[in-house]
Structure formats: structure tokens, C-alpha cells
Amino acid sequence: MVSxxxxxxxxxxxxxxxxxxxxxxxxxGYHKTNINxxxxxxxxxxxxxxxxxxxxxxxxxxxxxxxVEGKDEYMRGVLNSEGPCIGKMRLLMWNTATETGARNDxxxxxxxxGTSDMNKFAREVTRRIESTSFNNIRAILLQGIECGExxxxxxxxxxxxxxxxxxxxxxxxFVSEYHRIRLEEFFHIPFTGDEDSHRHLVDRVLDWLGKxxxx
Numbered sequence: 001m002v003s004x005x006x007x008x009x010x011x012x013x014x015x016x017x018x019x020x021x022x023x024x025x026x027x028x029g030y031h032k033t034n035i036n037x038x039x040x041x042x043x044x045x046x047x048x049x050x051x052x053x054x055x056x057x058x059x060x061x062x063x064x065x066x067x068v069e070g071k072d073e074y075m076r077g078v079l080n081s082e083g084p085c086i087g088k089m090r091l092l093m094w095n096t097a098t099e100t101g102a103r104n105d106x107x108x109x110x111x112x113x114g115t116s117d118m119n120k121f122a123r124e125v126t127r128r129i130e131s132t133s134f135n136n137i138r139a140i141l142l143q144g145i146e147c148g149e150x151x152x153x154x155x156x157x158x159x160x161x162x163x164x165x166x167x168x169x170x171x172x173x174f175v176s177e178y179h180r181i182r183l184e185e186f187f188h189i190p191f192t193g194d195e196d197s198h199r200h201l202v203d204r205v206l207d208w209l210g211k212x213x214x215x
Contacts, residue, residue, distance in 0.1 A: 002062050006052035017042045017052065019102070022063045026105035029112055030060055030121070057121075064125050067106050068132055075136035085144030086210055092137070092167055093202045107171045111179075133164035141213070150213050159213060166205060173201075 006014065020042035024033045035056055039046050053059045078091045095103065110129070113122045138160040144150030172179035174193050183191045187204045191197050 001054070001058055003052055003054075006062075009052075017044065017049070018063055018066050021059050022066075022102070022105050022109065025060060025063060025112075026108040030056075030118065035059075060121065061124075063109070064121075064129075067109070068125075068129055071106075071129075072132045072136070075132065079136050079139050079143075085140055085147075085149050086206060086214065088140045088143075089163065089209065090202060090206060092163075093170055093205060094198070095171075103171070104175050107168075107175050110168070111172060111176060130164065133167065134160050137163050144213075148215060151215050154213050163209070166209070170201065170205065 006017075017038075021033075021038045023041060024038050028034075028037075033056070035046060035049060038059065039049050042049070049059070053062065074095065075092065078088050081088065081091070112118055113126065134157075138156060141150055141154070141156055141160060141163075145152050145154075145156075169179065170183065173183040173191055174180075180191055180193070183201065187201060187208075189197075189200055189204055191201055
């Protein structure tokens with residue numbers, strides 16, 4: 001939990017501290033990340049950091065909270081934007097609003113949550129992370145059903161979970177060789193992570209998805 005002191009400092013400084021922590025956690029993992037390295041990157045003293053957070057676990061939790069809030073804000077923007085359902089799914093899969101380094105660090109941290117030594121944190125945050133994606137994607141699908149673009153007989157919950165998983169699967173390919181190879185094997189296209197291969201992959205996924213859900 002962040003302290004009242006942290007909430008009182010300028011937003012720009014809050015962002016700098018949390019971005020520094022995000023970089024270090026993504027690079028080294030939670031257990032190997034050193035508070036000194038976070039402070040050095042954030043350009044603050046150790047004493048200042050411990051005025052903002054009780055311990056490293058609280059710093060990590062704040063980073064996760066920031067990622068969830070940013071994800072929800074982006075997805076709500078997509079939900080409230082103009083255009084067809086499939087176009088909104090494209091925006092979710094073609095998320096260029098986030099700076100590339102920050103986006104990739106986010107997914108490195110989320111992938112780390114899948115390891116057994118992170119079970120404690122996973123129990124605390126996974127449902128909140130997943131519900132953010134699920135609720136927004138479900139709302140987009142409902143919009144599509146209401147306007148006649150999406151079949152009304154789909155299993156709404158199952159498809160929402162499937163699309164959320166596809167988005168995660170795709171972005172995992174940017175930071176994990178294992179998941180990159182899985183993407184290539186599943187969709188039978190090369191994926192190098194550059195703009196052209198990303199666009200090609202999104203087109204392939206949406207073509208497959210559209211055959212299942214569109215009227």
C-alpha cells in the first residue's frame with residue numbers, strides 16, 4: 001500500500017518512481033530486485049522510498065496497481081470509441097498507445113506472476129487483472145450483439161475470456177521466446193515483434209475470430 005506521503009508528491013515524481021520500480025522488477029524479477037537499484041534509477045534516497053512504501057512488497061503492489069489502472073483506462077477508451085466491434089478488438093490487440101518499453105515491461109512482470117515463487121502475489125492480484133480485461137471485452141461484445149454485428153448465440157463469457165487470453169498470448173510473444181514460437185506454430189506466420197509482423201498477426205487472429213463470432 002502506498003503512503004499518504006507518496007500520494008502528496010507531484011504526479012510526475014510518482015510516475016518516475018513507479019516506472020523505475022517497473023523497470024527493475026521486469027529486468028530482475030521480484031525476488032532479485034534490489035531497493036537500492038530502484039532508488040538509483042528513480043533518483044531518490046532510500047529513506048525517501050521508505051517514506052512512500054513500507055517495504056518492497058508494497059512497491060511491487062503499487063506497480064501492479066498502476067499497470068491495472070493503465071490497462072483499464074485504455075480498454076475503457078476502446079469501449080467508448082466509435083466503430084465496429086471487430087475494430088475495437090483490433091485496437092486491443094494493436095495497443096500502440098503505450099510506450100513500447102513500458103508495455104514490454106508490463107508483460108514481463110505479468111509472465112513472472114505465473115511462476116510458483118510468485119504464488120502469494122498471484123493470489124492477491126490475478127482476479128483483479130483478469131476481471132479488468134474480461135469486463136471490458138464482454139461490454140464490447142455486448143455492443144456488437146446489440147448492433148447486429150456479433151452473433152447473439154455466442155457463449156459471451158467464454159468468448160470474452162478467449163479474447164482476453166489471445167491478447168495476453170500475443171503480447172507475451174514480444175517478451176518471451178517460448179510464447180513467440182507458440183504464436184508462430186499456432187497461426188503459421190513468422191512473428192519478429194516488429195510493426196509489420198505484429199499487424200500481420202493481428203489480421204490473422206481477427207480473421208479467425210471473426211469467423212466464430214460475426215454474423
